Amino acid sequence: MNFNPQTHLDATSRTVSPHERDGRPAAHVTLSRAFDSTVDDLWGAVTNPDRIPRWATNVTGDLQLNGRYQIEANANGTITECEPQSHIAVTWEFAGDVSWVEFQFADDPPDCARLTLTHTSHLSPHWDTYGPGATGVGWELALAGLALYLADPNLEKPDEMEFVTSNQGKAFITGSSNAWAEAAIAAGTDPETAQTAANSTTAFYTGETAM
Numbered sequence: 001m002n003f004n005p006q007t008h009l010d011a012t013s014r015t016v017s018p019h020e021r022d023g024r025p026a027a028h029v030t031l032s033r034a035f036d037s038t039v040d041d042l043w044g045a046v047t048n049p050d051r052i053p054r055w056a057t058n059v060t061g062d063l064q065l066n067g068r069y070q071i072e073a074n075a076n077g078t079i080t081e082c083e084p085q086s087h088i089a090v091t092w093e094f095a096g097d098v099s100w101v102e103f104q105f106a107d108d109p110p111d112c113a114r115l116t117l118t119h120t121s122h123l124s125p126h127w128d129t130y131g132p133g134a135t136g137v138g139w140e141l142a143l144a145g146l147a148l149y150l151a152d153p154n155l156e157k158p159d160e161m162e163f164v165t166s167n168q169g170k171a172f173i174t175g176s177s178n179a180w181a182e183a184a185i186a187a188g189t190d191p192e193t194a195q196t197a198a199n200s201t202t203a204f205y206t207g208e209t210a211m
Helices: 005-010 039-047 125-130 133-151 160-164 167-186 191-206
Strands: 012-021 024-035 059-061 068-071 076-083 087-094 097-108 112-122
Touching: 005 012, 005 133, 005 167, 012 112, 012 133, 012 167, 024 133, 039 097, 039 112, 039 133, 112 133, 125 133, 125 191, 133 167, 133 191, 160 167, 167 191
Parallel strands: none
Antiparallel strands: 012 024, 024 112, 059 068, 068 076, 076 087, 087 097, 097 112
């Protein structure tokens, strides 16, 4: 597999912003990436249950407005908004916690399509430990897989464990974690706190000890 970690890191923009949800402090974790694709094709890659496993994992359920979905060995939830080729919003229910994910699709002139993803979570001890990278790195890994798939639909999907333990995978995860630390600092987080959280996130995804 031809994978340049820095190329994929540079392709993604990241922001963290404070928010309030249901009367509780929360944070928006937003990442945006352009793909060499059309909006129609990008929409299909993200929403078609036959295509999703070719870059991510199996998703089952009633994949329509107000339907319930299940991601294999991961989250489940409800599709709360759906505007074809434009917007999806879902609840993200995992380990007894609920957060919220939104996907925005748009043309990115001259010949690309852009996906902007926002994951909103309540602040919690988990957030204190891992910061925005807890969700940001996972989504960034998914979008890298999506980019590889859209560039070559016939490419065999990389094995997840082999990738995250490879030198390329570790470089990508470390770079993403550190980039999310920078986004957190830009949003007002103490630099030492942000970097400690980034180190914990890197260790979580790579299985190595936090530095």
